[in-house]
Amino acid sequence: MSDVVQNGMPGGDARHPHALEKTPARTPDRGAPVLEVDDLVVEHRNRRTGEVFRAVDHVSLRIGAGESVAVVGESGSGKTTLAMAATGLGTRGEGDIRLLGHSLSSVGRKQLRRLRPEAQVVFQDPHGSLDPRQSVRSGLRELRSLQPERTSWIEDTALLERVRLEPSILDRYPHQLSGGQAQRVCIARALLMRPRLIVADEPTSGLDVSVQADVLALLKEIRATTGAALLMISHDLAVVRSVCDVVHVMYHGRVVESGPCETVFARPQNDYTRELLAAMPGARWRSRQ
Numbered sequence: 001m002s003d004v005v006q007n008g009m010p011g012g013d014a015r016h017p018h019a020l021e022k023t024p025a026r027t028p029d030r031g032a033p034v035l036e037v038d039d040l041v042v043e044h045r046n047r048r049t050g051e052v053f054r055a056v057d058h059v060s061l062r063i064g065a066g067e068s069v070a071v072v073g074e075s076g077s078g079k080t081t082l083a084m085a086a087t088g089l090g091t092r093g094e095g096d097i098r099l100l101g102h103s104l105s106s107v108g109r110k111q112l113r114r115l116r117p118e119a120q121v122v123f124q125d126p127h128g129s130l131d132p133r134q135s136v137r138s139g140l141r142e143l144r145s146l147q148p149e150r151t152s153w154i155e156d157t158a159l160l161e162r163v164r165l166e167p168s169i170l171d172r173y174p175h176q177l178s179g180g181q182a183q184r185v186c187i188a189r190a191l192l193m194r195p196r197l198i199v200a201d202e203p204t205s206g207l208d209v210s211v212q213a214d215v216l217a218l219l220k221e222i223r224a225t226t227g228a229a230l231l232m233i234s235h236d237l238a239v240v241r242s243v244c245d246v247v248h249v250m251y252h253g254r255v256v257e258s259g260p261c262e263t264v265f266a267r268p269q270n271d272y273t274r275e276l277l278a279a280m281p282g283a284r285w286r287s288r289q
């Protein structure tokens with residue numbers, strides 16, 4: 001889009017210049033496109049009034065293997081709609097979405113079933129994401145039965161260890177878990193699928209401040225050790241800055257500025273980005289630069 005400020009990203013390339021140095025390789029195709037969104041438009045229709053609302057308005061972005069990209073914006077700017085469409089979970093809309101090079105609009109149902117696990121979403125409300133009737137163990141068992149080959153690489157206890165949870169957690173039900181523990185279980189469930197893309201939609205907003213940093217550190221560690229790409233949806237610039245290399249700023253469904261976090265936060269070019277930075281608690285560290 002001509003009105004998107006490509007702040008520090010000549011040519012519109014969403015790759016951070018240093019991303020490859022930061023991320024150890026899991027696969028030989030490090031940096032290769034994992035998710036490509038081209039000119040996406042998603043509209044929601046109000047069932048009652050029939051009114052159509054354009055939540056995502058001609059958005060394009062790209063995430064390569066091992067990269068971490070954030071989409072920030074105020075509530076209602078279209079972040080979640082974009083993420084859901086991009087992972088094939090929500091309204092797909094118009095435009096092209098390619099996951100690992102496969103266009104979601106042209107793959108057959110069988111191939112889509114194979115592709116879907118490659119993108120795992122971690123939501124804001126971990127308790128809402130878990131089935132209250134299932135213990136952690138039976139939830140994992142169900143996932144394993146759906147994808148036996150994909151999930152055979154690790155035992156339950158070792159999987160929990162990866163997200164720093166005790167094996168005793170396996171026999172607990174969601175209501176017996178703290179918010180932080182439940183979010184770690186959600187991350188473990190995502191990790192079990194060995195995804196090439198993890199979408200984290202406000203993954204710490206529902207958690208106590210005391211555990212937010214731990215969960216973010218865990219997501220960073222998983223990205224670094226597995227080579228998965230990370231798409232972080234957040235309104236919290238401090239979170240974005242601590243985890244992501246590249247940021248896209250959304251306003252009223254459009255991406256108004258994109259670039260490496262350091263550049264965008266230090267020298268925002270777009271008025272809305274400036275407002276967002278000034279209005280958010282994270283403004284403190286910006287002014288220190």
Ligand SMILES: Nc1ncnc2c1ncn2[C@@H]1O[C@H](COP(=O)(O)OP(=O)(O)OP(=O)(O)O)[C@@H](O)[C@H]1O
Pocket residue numbers: 044045046053055073074075076077078079080081082235
């Ligand atoms: N299923 C839906 N039907 C109708 N409108 C919707 C639907 N989902 C989202 N919207 C509207 O689309 C707009 C964008 O919503 P979206 O959840 O994508 O924004 P967001 O930036 O993720 O906001 P938040 O941070 O509050 O989740 C909002 O105005 C919302 O009310």
